[in-house]
């Protein structure tokens with residue numbers, strides 16, 4: 001023992017020398033690091049990405065958990081198949097058929113440990129290093145991180161208030177085709193996008209599918225917010241229009257039950273599911289079976305359909321409060337999206353303002369947001385930010401936006417002067 005201690009103090013171990021090249025490339029999300037600052041103080045955080053815990057259906061979960069343990073413990077506590085707990089897969093198939101009119105005869109469903117796992121599986125089964133993959137600009141941060149591990153060539157296509165600029169995508173596809181390159185995957189958060197809050201119009205959804213057929217690519221449609229609509233007309237998922245099996249649809253219980261379950265699902269052509277299933281085997285054998293059994297009852301017994309309107313009722317006033325406060329407090333030259341659902345508003349400040357640099361001054365004024373830069377794969381937009389409206393109550397949102405507007409006004413003066 002003495003000898004060992006001596007050795008340790010004499011020659012410190014170079015732990016980094018043990019890591020793989022890929023591990024050495026991994027970096028902690030800088031946004032997370034930034035937000036650590038906020039957690040401890042009395043800063044109003046509009047930076048979060050979490051659902052409000054008040055929306056978790058605790059009593060229902062309690063009741064179902066007891067039922068599952070009393071009636072199905074043998075299966076619910078056992079290893080399950082990699083593709084997922086069959087009763088849940090069937091219940092989800094019926095639910096998607098009813099809700100989105102997607103004929104499930106053409107689709108297979110696999111459950112996953114949250115959509116995040118599906119994003120990683122997609123990287124694994126489709127991406128060779130250097131393969132072009134199209135994402136939106138801005139796009140979901142955790143998707144960038146998941147795909148990045150597979151070292152693709154990111155191509156980003158701007159958004160406007162009707163979602164991805166599919167016209168610009170077409171130009172890009174043509175350009176790539178001339179270079180002999182083929183895009184395999186187009187990733188979109190089609191409805192109430194994270195971070196921008198915008199929804200792809202029906203025309204663009206159809207056009208995107210046409211392009212997928214013409215240029216031979218697959219669409220990954222990430223739909224965590226589809227059910228959280230507070231105003232406007234429902235927009236069917238792209239998967240609804242998909243007659244050929246081009247769309248891989250990702251669903252999740254994170255925003256409609258509770259993210260702690262870590263249960264999501266993939267709805268896609270059986271041939272694609274088969275490969276993803278094999279890829280998943282070596283990662284975790286199967287998704288948490290007990291959680292899947294609870295999720296099954298939640299869908300099957302109609303609790304999900306009952307619960308969705310309650311979440312909407314809880315979030316809608318918060319969305320309204322944020323949009324009203326922005327209208328009231330923001331100076332001329334600041335623009336923002338007007339989401340009909342989801343959890344986020346995207347704010348664009350005048351050119352020349354760097355929201356990452358401004359963060360320190362905002363925190364000093366008692367408000368935090370997520371600087372937009374990290375949502376762009378090429379990190380080329382510094383004057384944007386994401387605001388969350390689901391986590392804090394209306395009055396706090398108003399005060400947060402007021403403080404933010406103060407910060408921005410001062411920053412505009414500073415940049416001009």
Ligand SMILES: *Cc1c(COP(=O)(O)O)cnc(C)c1O
Pocket residue numbers: 113114115116117140189194222224251252253254255259263264
């Ligand atoms: C919240 C969210 C998810 C959900 O991820 P899980 O791993 O299922 O919790 C997926 N995609 C986007 C864009 C999200 O914002």
